[in-house]
Amino acid sequence: MSETQDIVIIGGGIIGASIAFFMSNTGLFSGQITVIEKDPGHKNSSTALSVGGVRHQFSTPANIQMSQFATHFIKNCDQYLGIDEAINLYFKENGYLFLATESGKETLSTNLEIQKNLGADVCHLTPDQIQTRFQWLNTEGLSGANYGLSGEGWFDPNALLQAFIQKAKSLGVKFIKGEVCELEMSKSSIQNLKLKSGKSISAGWVINAAGPLAANISGMAGIKYFPVESRKRQVHVFRCAEYWSDCPFVIDPSGVYFRPEGHNFICGQSPNADQDPPTRNSDLDFAQFEDIIWPILANRVKAFEAIRREHSWAGHYAYHVEDQNPIIGFHPEVKNIVFANGFSGHGLQHAPAVGRGITELLISGRYQSIDLSAFSFERIALKKLIRETEVV
Numbered sequence: 273m274s275e276t277q278d279i280v281i282i283g284g285g286i287i288g289a290s291i292a293f294f295m296s297n298t299g300l301f302s303g304q305i306t307v308i309e310k311d312p313g314h315k316n317s318s319t320a321l322s323v324g325g326v327r328h329q330f331s332t333p334a335n336i337q338m339s340q341f342a343t344h345f346i347k348n349c350d351q352y353l354g355i356d357e358a359i360n361l362y363f364k365e366n367g368y369l370f371l372a373t374e375s376g377k378e379t380l381s382t383n384l385e386i387q388k389n390l391g392a393d394v395c396h397l398t399p400d401q402i403q404t405r406f407q408w409l410n411t412e413g414l415s416g417a418n419y420g421l422s423g424e425g426w427f428d429p430n431a432l433l434q435a436f437i438q439k440a441k442s443l444g445v446k447f448i449k450g451e452v453c454e455l456e457m458s459k460s461s462i463q464n465l466k467l468k469s470g471k472s473i474s475a476g477w478v479i480n481a482a483g484p485l486a487a488n489i490s491g492m493a494g495i496k497y498f499p500v501e502s503r504k505r506q507v508h509v510f511r512c513a514e515y516w517s518d519c520p521f522v523i524d525p526s527g528v529y530f531r532p533e534g535h536n537f538i539c540g541q542s543p544n545a546d547q548d549p550p551t552r553n554s555d556l557d558f559a560q561f562e563d564i565i566w567p568i569l570a571n572r573v574k575a576f577e578a579i580r581r582e583h584s585w586a587g588h589y590a591y592h593v594e595d596q597n598p599i600i601g602f603h604p605e606v607k608n609i610v611f612a613n614g615f616s617g618h619g620l621q622h623a624p625a626v627g628r629g630i631t632e633l634l635i636s637g638r639y640q641s642i643d644l645s646a647f648s649f650e651r652i653a654l655k656k657l658i659r660e661t662e663v664v
């Protein structure tokens with residue numbers, strides 16, 4: 273005998289937890305929702321290993337709108353997620369600073385226009401203006417930068433995740449520990465989910481929120497091509513004798529990023545495509561910091577010539593290899609699966625909008641606040657790709 277649930281969400285990271293919250297909070301759905309999570313301590317989840325950034329500086333309009341909702345949600349999280357005590361997400365609204373050389377000038381200007389048209393509080397800075405604002409930064413070789421004046425920065429990913437989970441639980445969502453290892457199909461629907469423990473659950477809707485492992489779940493449903501791969505991303509924490517309280521989240525033209533973390537800094541860089549295989553491996557490669565990242569940091573900020581790496585970690589992006597944008601919504605053939613996958617390094621900030629969007633889709637059959645239909649699964653087969661140029 274299998275237990276029956278109206279909605280089963282596979283994966284209890286920020287995406288699964290957000291969907292669970294919005295779905296249970298709508299007042300328009302009274303069914304039972306269960307979240308199945310194999311690692312409830314979130315030791316290996318992307319969410320817990322992310323660097324917490326929220327920015328409005330994207331090239332895809334829906335990504336900008338999702339981030340704008342994230343800022344609103346973060347600033348009003350007590351209203352959405354509060355139970356008894358005030359929630360502190362440690363939001364640091366220091367902005368993002370996207371630096372560019374001459375070759376990146378046009379991209380900055382195109383993106384600025386898209387962002388400003390959507391109301392993002394972003395401006396362009398010339399090298400002189402960068403220097404005046406951030407005296408500690410070397411502007412040599414730069415053509416300028418785009419800078420987020422408000423609404424952008426970073427927050428504590430785990431604090432938001434726990435707030436979603438606690439609120440969803442208080443609204444009746446069940447969170448169970450278990451690993452989904454098989455999906456039993458009947459005609460073109462998922463009939464039962466089998467867990468490693470032997471338990472079997474039947475569900476009306478099955479939501480794939482399995483992060484970097486999303487392709488495994490789709491494969492279990494017989495979906496052969498699902499272009500989301502697990503890609504390793506390293507983060508290094510370093511100490512510097514100097515510290516600037518107004519330091520933004522800086523993106524160097526090389527792709528190296530850094531931002532303050534308490535009185536330390538964190539940094540990282542996505543590897544080149546030819547050195548970025550699909551992997552679940554979390555081994556650390558300290559040479560990346562010593563040989564690649566540090567020289568770039570030291571060139572950009574003189575004070576970074578003398579820094580000490582304190583520690584490092586590695587997490588995984590759910591990388592959508594086709595266009596680095598998410599896959600959200602239904603499948604044309606498998607009738608009761610819903611995707612929320614492939615966020616390619618920006619799923620933390622997009623989680624509130626995705627939770628709300630999927631709830632709208634399931635309740636009314638269409639998106640009502642932000643139109644996420646451009647992220648449908650069908651776009652892959654139709655080659656209607658929407659490449660995001662601002663992937664860090």
Ligand SMILES: Cc1cc2nc3c(=O)[nH]c(=O)nc-3n(C[C@H](O)[C@H](O)[C@H](O)COP(=O)(O)OP(=O)(O)OC[C@H]3O[C@@H](n4cnc5c(N)ncnc54)[C@H](O)[C@@H]3O)c2cc1C
Pocket residue numbers: 282283284285286287288308309310311314316317318319320321322323324325326450451452453481482483484485505506507586587588589590612613615616617618619620621622
């Ligand atoms: C180093 C790094 C930095 C990042 N920085 C940012 C940032 O600054 N801003 C931003 O917006 N995003 C950032 N991201 C991306 C962001 O972390 C992810 O997009 C987001 O956390 C995705 O959430 P998720 O719930 O889809 O995945 P996850 O958090 O990975 O959750 C998926 C869950 O599914 C579970 N699961 C998988 N398979 C099964 C199964 N078969 N049965 C049961 N459970 C299963 C896993 O255990 C996991 O807990 C970063 C990511 C990394 C790695």
